[in-house]
Amino acid sequence: MERLSSGYRWTIWACYGGYIVQAVVNNISPLLFVLYQTRLGLSLGSISLLIAANFGFQIITDLLAVRYADRLGYRRCMVLAHLCAAAGLVGIGLLTPLSSRPLLVLLLSTLLNAVGGGLLEVLVSPIVEAVPSKEKDKAMSLLHSFYCWGCVAFILLTTLGLRLAGEENWGLIPCFWALLPLVNGFVFTKVPIGRLVAEGEELPLKKLSSMKMFWLLAAVMVCAGAAEQSMSQWASYFAETALEVDKTMGDLLGPCAFAVLMGGARAFYGASGERLRLVPALMCSGGLCVVSYLLAVFAPHPLIGLLGCALCGLSVALMWPGAISLSAAACPAGGTAMFALLALAGDLGCFTGPQLVGLAAELSPEMGLRAGLLAAVVFPVLLMAVVGSISRGKKIP
Secondary structure, eight states, X not given: OOSOOHXXXXXXXXXXXXXXXXXXXXXXXXXXXXXXXXXXXXXXXXXXXXXXXXXXXXXHHHHHHHHXXXXXXXXXXXXHHHHHHHHHHHIIIIIGGGOSOHHHHHHHHHHHHHHHHHHHHHHHHHHHHTSSSTTHHHHHHHHHHHHHHHHHHHHHHHHHHHHHHOGXXXXXXXXXXXXXXXXXXXXXXXSOOOOSSOTTOSOXXXXXXXXXXXXXXXXXXXXXXXXXXXXXXXXXXHHHHTSOOOHHHHHIIIIIHHHHHHHHXXXXXXXXXXXXXXXXXXXXXXXXXXXXXXXXXXXXXXXXXXXXHHHHHHHHTTHHHHHHHHHHHHOTTOHHHHHHHHHHHHHHHHHHHHHHHHHHHHHOTTTTHHHHHHHTXXXXXXXXXXXXXXXXXXXXX
8 A cells, every 4th residue: 555556557657648639629629719610611600510520429438438437337437438539530631521411520520539539538647546556645736737738738739730730731630640559549449447446435426416515626627627628728719819829829828828728827835735625725716817818808919818818827727627626635445436426517617618709709899709708707616606605605625
C-alpha cells in the first residue's frame, strides 16, 4: 500500500492517456469548424448541431453507464471507449471529405466519439480512485490536468499539421490522432484494474439521489461544464470570425492559452489543494469567469479579447475537479454510479452552454458570437449562487 506497484503505475498513466484521448475527441471538430464551413459548406446552425450531438450523446452514454458499467466491467468499457474514439476520428478524417452528405457522416462520427468520450468521463476517475495505494490522491488531483495538457498538445500539433499538410488535406489530421486511442486502448487490455467499492457495498442509487449535498454539487458540475465548454467549444471560431485574427494566432492565443492556464491551475491544485479552502476558491473562480467572458465580448482590441478567452481557462480550472473531490469525500461509497451521475451533470452543462451561445448568436446577428458569449455569463453567476447556498448551509469547508 505504501508504494505503487509498477503494474498500477501503468494503470494511472493509461488513465492519463484516456483523458488526453477525451481532449482530442472533444476538440477535434471545434478546431475545424471554419474548415467545415469553407470546405464542406456547413452553416452555423449545423456546427451548433455537431456540438449538441457530441455532448447529447455523451449524456446518453453517462445514463447507460450508471446501469451497465459495473456489469460489463471497467476493462471492457475502457477498451470499447478507445475503439469508438478511434473509429469516430477516422470517420471525420477519411469518410467526411469523400461523402456527398458530410453533415450526416460528421454526426455519425461524432456519435462514436461521444460514446468514447462519455465512457472515459465516467470510468477514468473511479479507476484511479480504485488504485490500491496512498499515492492515488496525488494521481487523482493531477488526472484532470492531463485533459488540459492533452488539449494543448492537440492544438499545437494540429495547428502545425494543418500548416505542413495544407488546409486542403485537413482530413489527414483526425486520422493521425486516431492512432492515440488505438495504442492506449491496447494498454488497457494489459494493465491491472481494481474495483472502487467491493461488490454489494455500493451506496444504493435511491439513497444517493436523496442526498441534498449530492444534488447541490451536481448543480455545480452543470455550471462548471457550461462555463468551461461555452468558451472552449467556440474560442477558435470566435477568434477567427469575431476578433478577425489569423487562425494560427487565434488558436494559439485563444483555445491553446485557455488550456495552458486551465492545466497549470489544475496542476497547482493537485500539488497544494489540501491548503485550499474550496468555497472561497470556487467563488473567486466564478467571479474571474464573469470578468473573462466580459473581457472577451467587449474588448476594444483583438489581443485583449484573446486574453479574455485565455483567462477563462484559469477561472474554470477548479470548478470540475473541485466538485468531484468534494463528492468523493462526502460519499466514499458512492461507487461508479456517483461518478457517472456527476459526469452526467457535467456533460449536461457541456451540452447546454455551447448551445446557448450558438442560439444567442443566431438571435443577435448584429453582435454574432459576442452575444452568445455574453449570454454564457449566466453560468458562472449561477455557480456562485449555488456555492454560496452550500456555504450558508455550512456543508463544505
